[in-house]
C-alpha cells in the first residue's frame with residue numbers, strides 16, 4: 001500500500017553543514033500493517049515520516065500510496081488519506097473551542113473550501129458515539145473546552161479526530177512522549193484500538209522500547225538514514241525485550 005523506493009534526502013546540499021538524513025530507503029508497507037520505527041537520535045525516522053506525509057520532499061527516490069505516485073503531491077493533498085499525531089498534545093487542536101467544535105473542524109479538514117457542517121443534534125450524537133469508544137467518560141462533556149482537558153485526554157481525542165473520514169494511514173510521531181506514564185499508556189492503547197477497529201495502516205516512531213516491543217506487527221530499526229533491521233510479524237513475535245535493547249548497545 002505504501003511503496004518507498006530508493007529514497008534519499010540531503011539537507012543543506014553543497015554547504016558545510018550538508019547532512020545525508022536518508023541514504024536509500026526501500027520499504028513496502030502493506031495495508032493494515034502497524035510498523036514501529038526505532039533508532040537513535042538523528043537516524044532519519046522523522047524525516048522518513050515527514051516524507052510519507054509530504055511535508056518534506058525527497059532529494060531522489062519515490063513514494064506511492066495504493067499504486068499512485070505521490071512523490072510530488074503536496075501534504076494537504078495527501079491529508080485525505082493520511083493523518084498525523086505529534087508529540088505535543090497541544091498541536092492539532094484548538095484549546096479555546098469546545099470538544100464538539102474541534103470535531104466539527106476536524107470533519108471539515110478533508111472537505112472542499114466553503115463546505116459547512118452545522119453542530120446539530122445528529123452531529124453531536126455521532127461525535128458522542130465516537131468519543132464513547134475511548135471509554136474515558138468524555139462523551140457527556142462535549143461542550144467542555146479542549147484546553148481544559150489533560151494532555152492524555154486531549155491526545156486521545158486528537159487520535160480519534162485524526163482517524164475520522166477517509167483516513168487510511170496514521171502516522172504517529174512519538175505521540176506519548178510528552179505524557180505521564182498512565183496517560184501515555186491510555187494514548188498508546190487508544191491508538192492500538194483505533195488502528196485495529198478502523199483497519200488502518202500505521203507507522204509509529206518511538207524512543208520507548210517497551211512500546212516498540214508491545215505494539216505493532218512489524219518493527220524497523222533505522223541507523224544513519226538506512227534500515228538496519230526489519231522484522232515482520234512472525235519475527236517480531238519471537239523478539240525478546242533483551243534482543244531489542246541489544247540493538248542499541
Ligand SMILES: Nc1ncnc2c1ncn2[C@@H]1O[C@H](COP(=O)(O)OP(=O)(O)OP(=O)(O)O)[C@@H](O)[C@H]1O
Pocket residue numbers: 011012019020021039040041042043044045046047048
Ligand atoms: N530541516 C532540516 N534541516 C537540516 N537538517 C535536518 C533537518 N531535519 C533533519 N535534519 C537532520 O537530519 C538528520 C535526521 O534527522 P531526523 O529528525 O529525521 O532524525 P530522527 O531519527 O527523527 O531523530 P530524533 O530521534 O532525534 O527525533 C539529523 O542529523 C538532523 O539534524
